[in-house]
Amino acid sequence: HAFHSDSTVEVIPEANYNVVFDIDGVLIKGSQVLPQTRHALGLLQSNNVPYIFLTNGGGLKEVDKAEQLSKKIGVHISPKQLILSHSPMRALASQYEDKNVLIVGGNGSDCRRVAEYYGFKNVVTPEEVHAVYPAVCPSSALEVRSVPLPEKYLQNVHRPVDAIMVFHDSVDWGRDLQVMLDALISKGGDLGTVKTETELHTTKQSVPLYFSNADMVWSNEHPNPRFAQGTFRSCLERIYKDMTGHDLEYTLYGKPMNATYQYAESVLNQLAPIHNDGLPHRRTVYAIGDNPYADIAGANAYGWKSLLVKTGVFKPQGDENHHIHPATAVVDNVEDAVRWILSKEI
Ligand code: G3P
Ligand code: MG
Numbered sequence: 001h002a003f004h005s006d007s008t009v010e011v012i013p014e015a016n017y018n019v020v021f022d023i024d025g026v027l028i029k030g031s032q033v034l035p036q037t038r039h040a041l042g043l044l045q046s047n048n049v050p051y052i053f054l055t056n057g058g059g060l061k062e063v064d065k066a067e068q069l070s071k072k073i074g075v076h077i078s079p080k081q082l083i084l085s086h087s088p089m090r091a092l093a094s095q096y097e098d099k100n101v102l103i104v105g106g107n108g109s110d111c112r113r114v115a116e117y118y119g120f121k122n123v124v125t126p127e128e129v130h131a132v133y134p135a136v137c138p139s140s141a142l143e144v145r146s147v148p149l150p151e152k153y154l155q156n157v158h159r160p161v162d163a164i165m166v167f168h169d170s171v172d173w174g175r176d177l178q179v180m181l182d183a184l185i186s187k188g189g190d191l192g193t194v195k196t197e198t199e200l201h202t203t204k205q206s207v208p209l210y211f212s213n214a215d216m217v218w219s220n221e222h223p224n225p226r227f228a229q230g231t232f233r234s235c236l237e238r239i240y241k242d243m244t245g246h247d248l249e250y251t252l253y254g255k256p257m258n259a260t261y262q263y264a265e266s267v268l269n270q271l272a273p274i275h276n277d278g279l280p281h282r283r284t285v286y287a288i289g290d291n292p293y294a295d296i297a298g299a300n301a302y303g304w305k306s307l308l309v310k311t312g313v314f315k316p317q318g319d320e321n322h323h324i325h326p327a328t329a330v331v332d333n334v335e336d337a338v339r340w341i342l343s344k345e346i
Contacts (some may be wrong), residue, residue, distance in 0.1 A: 015049040017284035017345055018268050019338070020304070022255075023055040023069070025219030025290030025312020026334050032221055033073055034311055036335035041075045043338045047346070050272035053077065054264050054287070056213035056228070056254045056294055058084040059106030059168030061114055080271060085212035085229075085254040086114065086167045088263040092210070093119030100124060100159045102183055104176050105168030105212075105229075112153065114167060124156035126172070126179040129191065132157045136182070136191075137175040160189035165210045170232050177236055183207050184240060184248075200244045213254030215294050219312035255289075256298030265302075288337040290314055292322035300325060307337040 021027060027037045044051050053069070060068075066079040093115075100122045103115045108127030115123045127145075130136055132154055134144050161183040170176040179191070184205045187193040195203065211233055217225035233250070240248040254260055265283075274281045285304040289295020290312025299306040308314055308327035311334070316322075321330050331337045 012046075012048045014272065015047060015345065016274075017049065017286065017341075018272060019044055019049055019051040019341060020264060020285055020287040020299075021051060021053045021334070022287070022289035022291070022295045023053055024057055026288055026309055028072065029311070030220035030222075034334065036333045037073055038075060040334040040338040041073070043335070043342065047342060050268070052081045052083065052264065052267055052271065054083045054255065054260070056085045056215050056218070057168075058086045058212055059114070060110055061117055062087060080267070083260070083264055083267055088253050088259050089165065089167070089210065089212060090118040092165070096163055097121055099162035100156050100189075102126070102161045102164045102180070104164065104166045104180060105170055107171070109149070109153070111167045115165070122156050122159070124159070124161065126176045128153050129157050129179050130175055137178045140172055140175040142172050142175065157191075161186070161191060161207055162189055163208045163210065165212070166229060166232075167212050169227075169229055173232060173235065176232075177239065180209075180236060181239060181243070184209070185243065201246075205240070205244075205246070205249060209248070209250040211250055211252050211254075213294070214252045214257070215254070215291060217291075217313055219290055225313045255291075255294040256301060258302065261298055261302040261304075286341045288334055292325040292327070296322060296327045297325040300327075307331055307340060309333050309337055
């Protein structure tokens with residue numbers, strides 16, 4: 001349009017509603033891009049509808065995920081449009097600035113870089129603990145690396161752990177559960193120590209714990225949903241309860257948690273500010289997702305409209321809605337979701 005001198009070319013004003021896309025099970029399935037994805041994004045672009053991506057995935061920086069996704073889908077996605085499960089956990093960095101934080105999940109060095117990028121100054125990962133003390137998890141499937149980790153990564157292994165944050169799915173559940181449990185039942189977070197049997201039953205857990213998402217399952221190219229971070233958490237909860245008699249205490253981020261939706265709203269405010277005409281406004285937001293317990297529960301609770309697709313975790317027999325977290329509408333796929341939204345708005 002920029003080079004067109006024809007004054008009849010219509011400039012479509014920015015829409016006053018927004019779309020929030022889930023990623024896994026909606027746009028992609030593992031290595032595959034779903035066939036409706038490009039068209040769905042194209043429809044929003046041609047109607048000038050601002051949209052963002054809100055995923056419970058993570059394990060890398062927003063800028064890297066945006067680049068990865070842009071390449072995969074073939075549509076440019078800015079890091080400003082992308083929220084990962086751990087993005088809102090950036091806010092914890094000031095609280096834990098001088099503290100030693102055990103960061104769990106994915107490739108240890110990748111999650112370490114995410115944490116450092118958020119402003120955490122002292123990070124340690126289970127992989128680093130294992131590298132220094134191989135006997136910590138003798139049955140680990142992952143051998144201690146043949147290429148040693150940089151010396152500067154290993155310094156915090158000897159410091160007590162002040163908090164545990166799970167940023168992504170574990171790639172070695174045995175190792176990670178062991179190291180996390182070691183911290184939870186230690187004397188003051190010192191990994192080499194353990195509370196007495198009496199202390200275990202009479203005192204609280206030694207360090208606070210955070211998880212970046214609650215999903216029990218997620219959807220990749222396998223025909224049925226796969227374990228996600230919530231199933232890993234269930235294991236830790238059970239082990240901790242058996243060993244101490246207490247319920248594990250933790251804070252959850254990601255969909256469907258309110259903190260994540262507040263963060264998403266602040267991202268939308270940056271991307272598409274509401275024009276103030278003196279009236280109080282609440283933006284209209286349509287969230288498209290495949291997981292009723294994450295995408296639909298979260299959107300409904302936050303006052304957004306929700307579209308549940310059938311390409312991911314949710315697999316109905318027919319056209320029925322989810323019985324616990326019914327969506328505003330159930331549609332076949334992401335393109336139908338976008339068409340449904342446009343039909344209501346235009
Ligand atoms: O671990 C679950 C995560 O991969 C799901 O991602 O995009 O469906 O929220 P998403
Ligand atoms: Mg999903």
